[in-house]
Amino acid sequence: MINSFLRYTVIFVVIVLVQVVLLDNLQISRYAVPFLYILFLLVLPFETPGWLLLLLAFLLGFTIDLFEHTLGLHTSATLFTAWLRPGVLRLIAPRDGYTPNTRPGIADYGTGWFLRYTVPLTLAHHLFLFYFEAFSFHHFFNTLARALVSSAFTLGLMLLSQLFVIKNRRE
Amino acid sequence: MRNLLNLIYRYHFSLLFLLLETVAVSMGVRYNLYQKAKFVGFTENIAAFFNESVSSFTDYFHLVETNRRLSLENTMLRNQLQRVYRSDELFFFSEHDTIHRQKYFFTSARVISNTVTRMHNYLTLDKGRDQGIEPDMGVICPEGIVGVTTGVTGNFTSVLSVLNLNFHVSAKLKKNDYFGTISWDGQDYRTVILSEIPYHVDVSPGDTVVTSGYSSLFPEGIPIGTVIEAHVENGNFYHIRVRLFTDFRHLTYVDVIRNLQKEEQQKLRQE
Numbered sequence: 001m002i003n004s005f006l007r008y009t010v011i012f013v014v015i016v017l018v019q020v021v022l023l024d025n026l027q028i029s030r031y032a033v034p035f036l037y038i039l040f041l042l043v044l045p046f047e048t049p050g051w052l053l054l055l056l057a058f059l060l061g062f063t064i065d066l067f068e069h070t071l072g073l074h075t076s077a078t079l080f081t082a083w084l085r086p087g088v089l090r091l092i093a094p095r096d097g098y099t100p101n102t103r104p105g106i107a108d109y110g111t112g113w114f115l116r117y118t119v120p121l122t123l124a125h126h127l128f129l130f131y132f133e134a135f136s137f138h139h140f141f142n143t144l145a146r147a148l149v150s151s152a153f154t155l156g157l158m159l160l161s162q163l164f165v166i167k168n169r170r171e
Numbered sequence: 172m173r174n175l176l177n178l179i180y181r182y183h184f185s186l187l188f189l190l191l192e193t194v195a196v197s198m199g200v201r202y203n204l205y206q207k208a209k210f211v212g213f214t215e216n217i218a219a220f221f222n223e224s225v226s227s228f229t230d231y232f233h234l235v236e237t238n239r240r241l242s243l244e245n246t247m248l249r250n251q252l253q254r255v256y257r258s259d260e261l262f263f264f265s266e267h268d269t270i271h272r273q274k275y276f277f278t279s280a281r282v283i284s285n286t287v288t289r290m291h292n293y294l295t296l297d298k299g300r301d302q303g304i305e306p307d308m309g310v311i312c313p314e315g316i317v318g319v320t321t322g323v324t325g326n327f328t329s330v331l332s333v334l335n336l337n338f339h340v341s342a343k344l345k346k347n348d349y350f351g352t353i354s355w356d357g358q359d360y361r362t363v364i365l366s367e368i369p370y371h372v373d374v375s376p377g378d379t380v381v382t383s384g385y386s387s388l389f390p391e392g393i394p395i396g397t398v399i400e401a402h403v404e405n406g407n408f409y410h411i412r413v414r415l416f417t418d419f420r421h422l423t424y425v426d427v428i429r430n431l432q433k434e435e436q437q438k439l440r441q442e
Contacts, residue, residue: 020221021221021225024284024286025225025229025284032288033288033289050183050184050187051183051184051187054184054187054188054191055191057191058191058195061195067221068289069291069293069295069329070199070202070289070291071198071199071201071202072195072196072197072198072199072200072201072202073199073202075194075195075198075199076192076195076196076198076199079188079191079192079195080192082188083184083185083188083192086184132196132199133289133290133291134290134357135290135336139356139357139358142357142358
């Protein structure tokens with residue numbers, strides 16, 4: 001219990017630092033802003049109770065908001081993603097459910113499953129975030145393009161992060 | 172009662188979500204509708220501290236470019252100095268005339284964080300209240316305007332960038348002094364929109380746009396950009412796209428403007 005508390009605290013800190021120190025300063029194109037930080041929500045154990053998931057989402061979003069000089073934008077988008085997570089997990093569950101002591105990731109469930117898990121949630125998060133940020137449908141397609149390109153970028157980084165996890169386990 | 176508790180227990184996940192989401196969305200809406208609530212405090216300091224560490228490292232990558240710009244600016248300033256000394260008239264004014272006293276005072280600051288990809292972009296500067304910076308001061312760089320200070324802590328300042336949907340500033344066409352408003356439409360970090368110029372005014376691509384000096388934030392004549400294209404919208408006013416002189420991707424040093432007569436100016440306006 002204490003062990004996993006420590007483990008996820010470290011993951012939280014690392015992911016937030018990667019987001020605000022690295023990704024926010026990485027300006028590849030004016031369209032692409034990867035928001036990798038939601039990976040923290042996605043890698044939480046299957047058994048995480050719903051209330052804890054939502055509270056952690058609030059904490060995560062609020063932390064990012066502080067660094068991004070926004071207020072409420074990331075918090076609301078992250079909460080929305082957290083709310084969708086149990087539903088998505090149920091939809092894509094393997095026939096005999098999730099085995100205890102496994103974690104959501106490529107290492108335990110394969111790339112196909114991982115994509116079915118991350119693509120809808122990342123899209124939901126980014127679309128919510130970008131439209132809320134624009135605060136109108138005035139430049140509908142411009143905002144859509146920004147959200148889609150950023151999602152692709154975020155997903156690419158999520159896949160990369162999984163390579164890191166697998167390697168870690170074999171050692 | 173028991174049923175109600177059962178119901179709450181059954182849907183506690185979605186109910187908690189709705190509760191938290193309401194809080195978050197109302198914060199977000201308030202943030203979107205009004206200028207960034209002057210929400211700067213302890214936490215902002217932590218964020219600024221991180222950004223400063225990162226920036227002190229990444230600054231090295233821009234050293235060549237920064238040096239080139241500084242040397243260009245030096246040359247420009249030296250030229251201006253020459254002109255001032257040669258003009259007997261100006262020299263005379265500064266010696267004897269109390270009316271032509273200094274109106275603006277500049278403070279140099281370093282940019283420690285900056286974005287261009289959001290709809291509401293902000294910069295953070297490494298100077299704050301202890302160095303004499305206050306909210307609502309103009310910020311410029313050698314090329315042109317940058318933004319307006321909003322929140323100030325002891326040693327840091329956050330600046331509302333020109334590239335922010337909430338930013339508006341009075342501007343005019345340099346050649347004929349017709350004035351309008353500069354704002355950003357969130358499309359491209361290199362261009363802004365000049366509106367409220369009446370349709371009968373002669374506007375053509377290449378015209379220079381500068382600050383009007385009607386707001387107490389910026390002195391008159393600070394460069395903003397050049398007109399790329401202009402067309403009349405809704406019959407009465409031009410919709411003019413202006414290419415910014417300021418390159419927001421390469422901002423390292425900026426100047427914060429203190430208007431020494433600001434209070435006097437605002438007092439008069441209120442009366």
